[in-house]
Every structure is written in C-alpha cells, then in structure tokens.
Amino acid sequence: VAPPAATFAAKAAASAVNIEIGPGDNTLEKIRDKINSSNSGVTASLVSDASGVRLVLRGATGAENGFKVTATDDGAGAGGPGLSALNYDPSADLTAMSATQTAGNAKAKINGLEVTSASNTLTDVVDGLTIKLNKKTTEGNAIDLTVSQDNEGIKKGIDAFTSAYNGIVGIIRVQTLYDEASKTGGPLQGDSTAVSLLSQLRNMAFTTASTGSAFGRLSDIGIDIAKDGTMSTNSTKLGKAMEKLGDLKTFFTATHDTDANKVGVSQRFKTLASQVLGTDGAISTKTAGIQSTIKRNEEKIERMEDRSVAVEKRLRAQYTALDASMTKLNGLSAYVTQQLSVLNRSS
Secondary structure, three states: OOOOOOOOOOOOOOOOOOOOOOOOOOOHHHHHHHHHOOOOOOEEEEEEEOOEEEEEEEOOOOHHHOOOEOOOOOOOOOOOOOHHHHOEEOOOOEEOOOOOOOOOOEEEEEOOEEEEEOOOEEOOOOOOOOEEOOOOOOOOOOOOOOOOOOHHHHHHHHHHHHHHHHHHHHHHHHHHOEEOOOOEEOOOOOOHHHHHHHHHHHHHHHOOOOOOOOOOOHHHHOEEEOOOOOEEEOHHHHHHHHHHHHHHHHHHHOOOOOOHHHOOHHHHHHHHHHHHHOOOOHHHHHHHHHHHHHHHHHHHHHHHHHHHHHHHHHHHHHHHHHHHHHHHHHHHHHHHHHHHHHHHHHO
C-alpha cells in the first residue's frame, strides 16, 4: 500500500541544518555518519534488502517533526548518482528519495473526544493516567479501558518504605552497639552524627502530622513501631486506611512552605535524606572531617619518619666517630703497654 500523500510546512522555531558532504564522503556509511553527527534531529541508518543497501532517514515522532532534504545541485539530476539522489520534499518536485512512513500525530477518540499526540503515549488526556497506543483499531471496534485502584501496588510501596527505614535503623544500631561479651564497641559507637541521625529517624516515626488528613501518625494507617525502633505493617489496618485513598496520599505527600507540622511523612523523610546526604549534609561534613583527620595523621607520620631518619643518621655518625675513637684508643693502649714493657726490661 502506498503511503499517504504528504506535505511539508516549516516549523516556526525550526532552522535549516547544513551538512557538508565532501568528495571523500562518497559512501552511504559516511553520509549516514555525517547526518547522525549533525544534531539535526534526523537519524540515519542503513538497511539491506534484496536490491542492495538503502539509506533510511527517520525524524522524531509527531507531524511537526517532519523534514525535507535539499541537496545542492551537482548536475546529476534527481535520478543521477550524485547528492541529488538525497533530495526529498513532499511539497515540491524534489522526491528522489521515497517516503515509507509520513510524519504524523497519533489520533485517538477517548470517551467520544478526539485527541492527538506527537507520540503514541498520552499523558495529559485523562488526569492521573498515562495511555500508550499500541496499534491502530478500526471504526466500531472500540477498546474498553478499566481503571481501578492498585491496592497491591500501594501496599508494596508502603512495605518498601518500612523495609528501607528498618534497614537504616538496623545498620546504625549495629555500628553504634557496644558488645558486653567482647567488651568492644561498634566503629560508630559514640559518634554524634550517627546518634543524631537515629534520633531524628525515631522522632519522625512518632511525630503527629497536621496535614488535614484523617491520619496523623504512622500507627493510624497500620504501621506499628516496636521497642527496638523497627517498623511492621498491620495489613488489616492498612487495608482500611486505603479505603480513604485521598487522605492516605495527603498523609504521605502533603507539602507546606512554612509549617513543618503540615508536611507529609514521606516529604519529611525526603527532606531529612537531602539534609543528611547533600553536599553540605551531615554525612558529607563528617566524611570531610574524617578525611581531614586522616590527612593530618599522615602528615604527622611523615614528619615523624623524617625525624626518625635524621636521628638515625645522627646516631650512626656519632657511633661511627665513637668507633674510630675506640680504634685509636686501642692503638694507643697497645703502644703504652709496649713502652711500659720496654721500660720494665731496661730496669
């Protein structure tokens, strides 16, 4: 089936892209590479079939992303072997290349309303839904879409939240724990940053939010907190909370510019994570401090090693001098002994 007739109208904000094809670029591979490196929004590829290798050009989706190709006249004409063979303009007699698919918008009718989109993904047609158009349908064969609340997905999200919380609390507790049996403490025992972070996490878990939701505390939606600070989910209570989905969403995601008490639970944890993990956050500051201490210790070690080398050198010189003096003294002692022996024989 032949593709539909096409026209071309330049997009208002678009501008022509000039691609220079030199004498040394006389292969399809090099022309393809030239087009792909031009940042024109058009992608070139090579496709092989029974008749040989073909150059295929593809633009972005949507009617407004159609394109035309105009090659500077090289005297070969549209049917010749030169650059004129690349000409393509559906609105003029410059169609040496053929269109296999014309740029166009996706069209659909949803609830009786006709909609168009530059892509097959509709994101702003039905509030809160993303609809992907997979294939063309025929008139009278409408497709029914049923949208329902994904309670299982919500529960998985909340379970992921409690699991992440328990993981962080568990790591901090282990690293700051003192083992009475071995009389040893964790690497972060007494570390103010770790202790402060654990305290902030626990405070957030118990804080009551004033978001305007029917729920104010995590326990209200079925998230219980044990004595060791870990969370667990009460499925029955959570199921009842999901019957008030709007309130549940507000409880987690509410924001407020000035009143922290009106901020949702997940937003509070997100803010804390940014404060802790940010460039100037607690962990970055602590890490920088530790690295600074390590650097100072390395410099101290280097200075001590330099002093040790200097002391060793000085001691070696002193002992070498002492050894030389002892050698001279031994020689003098032997001479004196010899002289005394001679005197004794003479007397």
